[in-house]
Amino acid sequence: MSGRERLGALSMQTAFLAVLFSVWYVVTEGSQITSLFLPRLPRVWSEMVGLAASGRLYAAALVTIPTIAKAFAIAAIFGIAVGFLVGRSERLVRLLEPVLSGMFAIPITLFFPLFILFFGIGPDSKVAYGAAYGFFPIALNTIAGFSNVDAHFLRAAKAMGASRYQLFRHVYLPAAMPVVLTGLRIGFFISFAAVLGGETISSAAGIGRAIALSGELMETARMFAWIGFVVLATMILNIVVLAAESRTRRD
Amino acid sequence: MTVDMRNGAAQPTQAVAIAIDRVSQRFPGRSGTNPMLALDDVSLEIRRGEFVCLIGPSGCGKSTLLNIVGGLIAPSAGSVRIGRNTVNGARPREIAFVFQESTLFPWYTVLENFRIALKFQGVEGGGWRDRAMAALRAVGMENFAEHYPSQLSVGMKQRINLARGLCVETDIILMDEPFAALDEQTRMVLGEDLSVLLARTGRTIVFVTHSLAEAVFLAGRIVVMTARPGRVKAIIDVPAPHPRSPDFMLAPQFSTIRNDLFALLRDEIRQTVAAMREARDGARP
Numbered sequence A: 001m002s003g004r005e006r007l008g009a010l011s012m013q014t015a016f017l018a019v020l021f022s023v024w025y026v027v028t029e030g031s032q033i034t035s036l037f038l039p040r041l042p043r044v045w046s047e048m049v050g051l052a053a054s055g056r057l058y059a060a061a062l063v064t065i066p067t068i069a070k071a072f073a074i075a076a077i078f079g080i081a082v083g084f085l086v087g088r089s090e091r092l093v094r095l096l097e098p099v100l101s102g103m104f105a106i107p108i109t110l111f112f113p114l115f116i117l118f119f120g121i122g123p124d125s126k127v128a129y130g131a132a133y134g135f136f137p138i139a140l141n142t143i144a145g146f147s148n149v150d151a152h153f154l155r156a157a158k159a160m161g162a163s164r165y166q167l168f169r170h171v172y173l174p175a176a177m178p179v180v181l182t183g184l185r186i187g188f189f190i191s192f193a194a195v196l197g198g199e200t201i202s203s204a205a206g207i208g209r210a211i212a213l214s215g216e217l218m219e220t221a222r223m224f225a226w227i228g229f230v231v232l233a234t235m236i237l238n239i240v241v242l243a244a245e246s247r248t249r250r251d
Numbered sequence B: 001m002t003v004d005m006r007n008g009a010a011q012p013t014q015a016v017a018i019a020i021d022r023v024s025q026r027f028p029g030r031s032g033t034n035p036m037l038a039l040d041d042v043s044l045e046i047r048r049g050e051f052v053c054l055i056g057p058s059g060c061g062k063s064t065l066l067n068i069v070g071g072l073i074a075p076s077a078g079s080v081r082i083g084r085n086t087v088n089g090a091r092p093r094e095i096a097f098v099f100q101e102s103t104l105f106p107w108y109t110v111l112e113n114f115r116i117a118l119k120f121q122g123v124e125g126g127g128w129r130d131r132a133m134a135a136l137r138a139v140g141m142e143n144f145a146e147h148y149p150s151q152l153s154v155g156m157k158q159r160i161n162l163a164r165g166l167c168v169e170t171d172i173i174l175m176d177e178p179f180a181a182l183d184e185q186t187r188m189v190l191g192e193d194l195s196v197l198l199a200r201t202g203r204t205i206v207f208v209t210h211s212l213a214e215a216v217f218l219a220g221r222i223v224v225m226t227a228r229p230g231r232v233k234a235i236i237d238v239p240a241p242h243p244r245s246p247d248f249m250l251a252p253q254f255s256t257i258r259n260d261l262f263a264l265l266r267d268e269i270r271q272t273v274a275a276m277r278e279a280r281d282g283a284r285p
């Protein structure tokens, strides 16, 4: 993307957000929509400020962020390990790849009560749940990365006398890396979503819990405030991750 | 010019560099049914410093034969000797490949590709950069050392691929249509360079090509192969010393050999095309 195109895309995205918020503002200020469904924008904003100032945002984040980090770390370690071990053998790929992608298609949410049963209502159950969800895209992408290395690169490297280690270090690894990184990105956002989702379904603390609680108490403005924080965090993370990815990609 | 039908026994002037002894290659057919014979009892001796061209219809097993000689495929029958040793695996110290496809690693720059090739071969230490730059200069690509392969045209990539093959300084170079993606003019210039290089360094080269002119211009001997299963149909000598100048292409000798070559090939190509048509019509409901 050229600088000019990027600028164009950025202004389109900004315009879209501006329109969205304008419509929200006009609709809630001008009409009789009950604030139970859609709160007034200034109310949401003052709730956000209040949550941040009172330290409740900090307290909830202190539960949720480590949970996401642990879930993703476990998903990444197991996903890459399994993906690498399977992806190196053509037979294992043929045997296990369909099994893993089949399992990925099952909504793990169905087993959420089991996670609560095994790991309790605290953060541990969310760590396990987020890790289980994030594991599959990482493992599947790692398999794809290592099993789809072009045969003629391998043949050329062998003809040049590459040792097994050199073949891994200079051919398999760089060839698989972009696909593995994509898997990590997808896995991260899935773990992120699963942890927050798990917290809203059943937990004692955390941002997801705060969202669910404000909903139950019909404090819609506060609920939107919490959601606003999550959306903001997601947007920032997305920008950071994409920037990191485009830096590792060469062209 | 002589057409030698004795399955390629080398004249005893130079030591034999490559001895291909009754090599056959069978590939498992689709879904494991009747296996396909790609090479049928091929024997050939290639002397040190010789430039041999392999020419034959598409699918006759030229690439397969090259891979067997280089130890990348074990033949179903027969054997290959390099000097005194029977080939049973890659021999990076003695044999360099220039493959049909560009095999520059896209995640490394041109220069890094050379470094890695030398490292794979076991050459460590400081000299690699000078060697790489010299090889790049030889193909006129020294200004692209820091580029990634994706930033180069197909022809540029092939020239660098060729340079990488030369840079590792093996006695034997196996080239599989290294100029296929190049335009006629560049092909001829690089062919001339190769001819000069051969005269200077005395390397043994086996060169697969589909171009009659290229084969006659470059080769000391041209091995004509039959349609699949590949056998040696004939061997044609081109008795002109290297380095050859472009004037050689205007000599009467050149067109005579070229025409003989064409006559030998025409039947085989016809047969290949007929087989392809048959396979296609057979597959139609």
Ligand SMILES: Nc1ncnc2c1ncn2[C@@H]1O[C@H](COP(=O)(O)OP(=O)(O)OP(=O)(O)O)[C@@H](O)[C@H]1O
Pocket: B027, B028, B038, B057, B058, B059, B060, B061, B062, B063, B064, B065, B228
């Ligand atoms: N690994 C393989 N498995 C099965 N069949 C193969 C394999 N490699 C080559 N073949 C078959 O062997 C035959 C010879 O292939 P080869 O690539 O050696 O032909 P070629 O003479 O180099 O052709 P071209 O001039 O088109 O490059 C072809 O019919 C091909 O389909």
Ligand SMILES: [Mg+2]
Pocket: B062, B063, B064, B100, B176
């Ligand atoms: Mg070929």
